[in-house]
Amino acid sequence: RLLEPSEVKRYAADFENELTTDLAERMQAGRDLCYAAFSQQRLAAYIWLALGSLEAEHNRGRAPRSGVAVSFPPDVAFVYKAFTRPEVRGQRLYPAMLASALDVLESRGVSRLLTTADWTNHAALNSCSRIGFQDLGTIVRFACGPAACTFKPGNAQPLGICLGRQACVDSRKVI
Numbered sequence: 281r282l283l284e285p286s287e288v289k290r291y292a293a294d295f296e297n298e299l300t301t302d303l304a305e306r307m308q309a310g311r312d313l314c315y316a317a318f319s320q321q322r323l324a325a326y327i328w329l330a331l332g333s334l335e336a337e338h339n340r341g342r343a344p345r346s347g348v349a350v351s352f353p354p355d356v357a358f359v360y361k362a363f364t365r366p367e368v369r370g371q372r373l374y375p376a377m378l379a380s381a382l383d384v385l386e387s388r389g390v391s392r393l394l395t396t397a398d399w400t401n402h403a404a405l406n407s408c409s410r411i412g413f414q415d416l417g418t419i420v421r422f423a424c425g426p427a428a429c430t431f432k433p434g435n436a437q438p439l440g441i442c443l444g445r446q447a448c449v450d451s452r453k454v455i
Contacts, residue, residue: 282384283307283314283326291323298363303328309452313357315381317373325373327381328361331390333449341398345423348430349447352394353440357385359395362404374404375411394441419443 283291288304291297306312311333316326330338331354336347338360352358364373382393396419397404409415417433432443442448 283316306452324368325364327359327377329357334358346421348444349449351442351447356392356394357390375407
């Protein structure tokens with residue numbers, strides 16, 4: 281089910297959930313959602329979804345400078361953070377949550393999910409492949425000091441997905 285910001289703040293108190301209160305604040309702006317799965321009344325896994333766009337700092341690999349901004353059509357939700365508690369890993373919760381979240385988001389006009397994964401994240405790549413995600417290609421980013429160069433897959437733009445400088449990123453600040 282979708283979580284409320286107050287629930288995210290409560291779950292953030294347990295550091296093992298890898299949540300922070302700033303994620304709850306992002307939800308209050310109405311452009312981020314958290315879809316969660318539970319096991320015996322305990323948070324087992326979650327996925328964070330962005331609507332419309334996402335800042336580069338939230339779409340990156342392990343290196344902070346590897347981030348690439350992304351914007352996408354209204355019928356797309358971007359999965360930008362996923363977590364499964366260690367004791368329930370290997371039970372294919374991630375693909376089940378993606379499918380279930382898509383069903384829930386249908387009432388909001390969302391019919392497609394988009395995500396990126398670090399090339400070393402074999403679990404995420406395998407899960408996405410297993411449930412039929414279309415591979416749009418590879419984003420390659422080189423950075424040295426203040427200079428950076430990004431190579432983007434050509435398959436994204438015809439689908440309305442803009443990456444890097446072409447992305448129009450909406451504010452997540454609550455006004």
